[in-house]
Amino acid sequence: MGRVTTTPGPGPTTDTGAPDATLVRLVLVDDDALVRAGLRLMLDGAHGIRVVAEAADGAEVPGVLDAHPADVVLMDLRMPGTDGIAATRRVRARPSPPAVVVLTTFDTAEEVGGALRAGAAGYLLKDMAPDRIATAVRAAAAGEPVLAPDVARRLMDAVAGTDGSRDRARAALGVLTARERDVAVELGRGASNADIAARLYLSVPTVKAHVSSVLEKLGLENRTQVALLVHDAGEA
Numbered sequence: 001m002g003r004v005t006t007t008p009g010p011g012p013t014t015d016t017g018a019p020d021a022t023l024v025r026l027v028l029v030d031d032d033a034l035v036r037a038g039l040r041l042m043l044d045g046a047h048g049i050r051v052v053a054e055a056a057d058g059a060e061v062p063g064v065l066d067a068h069p070a071d072v073v074l075m076d077l078r079m080p081g082t083d084g085i086a087a088t089r090r091v092r093a094r095p096s097p098p099a100v101v102v103l104t105t106f107d108t109a110e111e112v113g114g115a116l117r118a119g120a121a122g123y124l125l126k127d128m129a130p131d132r133i134a135t136a137v138r139a140a141a142a143g144e145p146v147l148a149p150d151v152a153r154r155l156m157d158a159v160a161g162t163d164g165s166r167d168r169a170r171a172a173l174g175v176l177t178a179r180e181r182d183v184a185v186e187l188g189r190g191a192s193n194a195d196i197a198a199r200l201y202l203s204v205p206t207v208k209a210h211v212s213s214v215l216e217k218l219g220l221e222n223r224t225q226v227a228l229l230v231h232d233a234g235e236a
Contacts, residue, residue: 024141025069027098028054029061029087030076035126039074039103039133047134058087065091070098071141074133075120077104077111085114092119092221099140099222103133116228119221122146144192146224169232175217183210187223188230 026049028036036054044051053068055061059082061073073091077084088100102115102123112123121140124133136146173181179200186196193207200207211223220226 023048023050024138025050025052025071025098026137027052027061027064027068027070027073029056029058029073029079029084030054030103031056031079032076035076042130043134043137047131047138049134049137058082058084058090061087061091062094065094065098072137073098073100074103074137075100075115077102077106077115085111085118088115088118088120099143101136101140101146113228116224119225121222121224143223166232166234169229170235172218172229173233173235176214180210180214180217183207184214184226184230185235187211187214188227188235190227 026043028039028051030036030039033056036056040051040054043049052070053064055064057079058075061075065073073088075084075088075091079087084102084104088102091097091100097119100115100120102112102120103126104111104123105126115123122136124136124146140146173184176184182200183196186199191199193204193211196202196207197204202210214226215221215223218226218229220229
C-alpha cells in the first residue's frame with residue numbers, strides 16, 4: 001500500500017482563524033508520486049483550491065476522508081491495489097460524499113463508463129491544461145457539470161447504452177414530469193444551471209429544484225448519471 005500524504009495543519013482558515021468555506025478542499029489519489037506532486041504544485045493554494053491530503057491507492061481513500069473531509073476527490077483510474085472505479089463507488093456510498101472527478105491517461109469507453117456509473121461527476125485527461133483541471137474541480141464542488149458540452153456529448157456517446165437497454169432508460173425517464181424531462185435532456189447536453197434557465201425560461205433556483213427532483217425520482221447521485229441515462233434513452 002502506498003504512503004498517505006496530508007497537508008500539515010488544521011486546514012484552510014480565514015484571518016480570524018475560522019475555517020475558510022470559500023476554498024475547495026481537494027484530495028489527490030494517484031499511485032504515481034510525481035503526478036501527485038505535480039498536481040499539488042499546480043492546484044494547492046491557487047484557483048480557490050486547497051489540497052488537504054493525498055493517497056497512493058484507492059483502498060486508502062476512506063481513511064483519508066475520515067481524517068480530512070473534502071469537497072472533491074481527484075481520482076486516478078488504474079492503480080495497483082484498489083482501482084479508481086471501485087474507490088469511486090466507495091466514496092460515493094459515504095454519507096454526504098465529496099464529488100469525484102476522474103483524472104486519467106485512459107479514456108476507453110469501458111473505463112470511463114464504469115467510473116461515471118460508479119458516481120464520478122466526470123473525467124479529465126492528464127494532459128489537460130492546469131486551469132481546465134482547476135475549473136473542473138471547482139465546478140464539481142459546486143455541483144455543476146465537469147465537462148464542457150462538446151466534450152460531454154462525445155464522452156456520453158462513447159459510453160451510453162453499454163450496460164442497459166434504450167427501453168429501460170426511456171421507462172425510467174417516464175417517471176418525470178414534462179418540465180423535469182426537459183431539464184434532464186438539457187443535463188444530457190452538458191448544460192449548466194444558468195444555461196438551462198435561459199433555454200427553458202426558468203429561474204436558476206427553479207432549475208436547481210427540478211434537478212434535485214430529477215435526481216430523487218431517478219435514484220441517481222449526480223448530473224452526469226442523469227446525462228448517461230438521457231443518452232441511453234436516445235434523447236440528447
